[in-house]
Amino acid sequence: MARIKKSFSGPTKHKHQNNSINDVLTMSKTKQTYSGNCHCGAVEFKILTTVTELTTCDCSICIRKNAVMLKVHESEFELIKGADSITEYQFHTATARHYFCNVCGIYPFHRKRVTPDYYGINIGCLADFQSTDVPVRETNGSKMK
Numbered sequence: 001m002a003r004i005k006k007s008f009s010g011p012t013k014h015k016h017q018n019n020s021i022n023d024v025l026t027m028s029k030t031k032q033t034y035s036g037n038c039h040c041g042a043v044e045f046k047i048l049t050t051v052t053e054l055t056t057c058d059c060s061i062c063i064r065k066n067a068v069m070l071k072v073h074e075s076e077f078e079l080i081k082g083a084d085s086i087t088e089y090q091f092h093t094a095t096a097r098h099y100f101c102n103v104c105g106i107y108p109f110h111r112k113r114v115t116p117d118y119y120g121i122n123i124g125c126l127a128d129f130q131s132t133d134v135p136v137r138e139t140n141g142s143k144m145k
């Protein structure tokens with residue numbers, strides 16, 4: 001199957017624009033449910049989303065976590081259990097909300113700084129997630145002021 005990487009990076013296209021590439025992508029990209037959990041299992045969540053790209057980030061915290069991330073809207077995210085086991089960590093502008101399991105220390109997801117209604121999900125915490133064919137985009141959080 002052909003992969004079209006650039007189509008997702010631009011601004012939102014007009015709804016009535018007739019674009020055969022987007023039609024093909026819409027047909028081949030249906031939303032899927034993925035279950036996720038931290039290492040010890042205290043934190044469980046699930047997402048229902050369309051996977052078009054993954055990201056890495058070189059900001060001071062991401063470079064330490066070294067996670068490959070999937071961006072999902074908050075409406076596509078559900079915490080199943082573990083609210084009491086999640087510790088929040090903030091730094092710098094205190095806009096992004098970085099979470100980790102206070103039992104096993106794993107980072108399962110965070111709230112994004114530039115787009116706070118989105119979660120970044122650690123794909124290493126997702127069960128049965130196939131990342132092989134998904135393009136990975138390097139973002140430069142370290143360049144944000």
Ligand SMILES: [Zn+2]
Nearest residue numbers: 038040101104
């Ligand atoms: Zn845990």
